[in-house]
Amino acid sequence: QVQLVESGGGLVQAGDSLRLSCAASGRAFSMYTMGWFRQALGKEREFVGAITGVGSNTYYRDSVKGRFTISRDNPKNTLYLQMNTLKPEDTAVYYCAARRGDYGLGVASDYPYWGQGTQVTVSS
Numbered sequence: 001q002v003q004l005v006e007s008g009g010g011l012v013q014a015g016d017s018l019r020l021s022c023a024a025s026g027r028a029f030s031m032y033t034m035g036w037f038r039q040a041l042g043k044e045r046e047f048v049g050a051i052t053g054v055g056s057n058t059y060y061r062d063s064v065k066g067r068f069t070i071s072r073d074n075p076k077n078t079l080y081l082q083m084n085t086l087k088p089e090d091t092a093v094y095y096c097a098a099r100r101g102d103y104g105l106g107v108a109s110d111y112p113y114w115g116q117g118t119q120v121t122v123s124s
Contacts, residue, residue, distance in 0.1 A: 002026040002098045002113040009094060009118030016086050016122070022079040022096030022115055030074040033099050036081045037108055038092035038120075047106035048081070048094070059105055063089075086122045093117040 008020040022034070035050040049060040051070045058070050069082040079096055097111035104110055 002029065002032060004096050004098060004113055004115035006094065006096050006115040006118040009120045011121045011123065012086055013123050014087055017082070017084045018086060018120060019083070020081040020094055020096075020118060020120070022081075024077045024079065024098065029077045029098075030072075031100075032113075033102055033105060034070075034072060034079045035097045035099070035105060035111055036070060036079075036094060037097060037111075038090075038094045039117075040089075040092040043092075045095070045108050047108070050105040051079070052102045052105075054102065057102070061106075083120070086120075088122050088124045091120060091122050093119050 003025045005023045012018055031053045033052045036048040037045050038048050039045040047061055049070045051058045051072055067085045071080045095117045096115045098113040099111040
């Protein structure tokens with residue numbers, strides 16, 4: 001069982017940076033794959049990236065590669081999403097999620113644990 005709480009969202013200008021945090025509670029946090037998803041108005045929830053437990057391997061959707069970085073601090077039970085060079089199309093509610101396993105990481109329905117989301121708005 002994992003409980004997740006996101007924070008760090010806000011309103012920024014295009015080109016700015018923002019770091020989101022996801023605080024997790026529950027045992028064995030370090031063994032979970034952690035993912036970031038986002039949902040913009042009028043669109044389906046989409047995969048942003050993920051980081052595995054063992055090995056901390058990272059994966060990203062093409063549109064954020066080179067701009068976003070996922071990391072985790074296992075002793076703090078915290079997941080991060082560093083977002084640089086933000087674009088208006090990054091505007092969305094961002095969710096962190098947790099699951100067991102290290103494959104098929106881009107499928108939202110495979111993540112049983114979710115945070116409540118945090119709004120990121122990027123103005124042009």
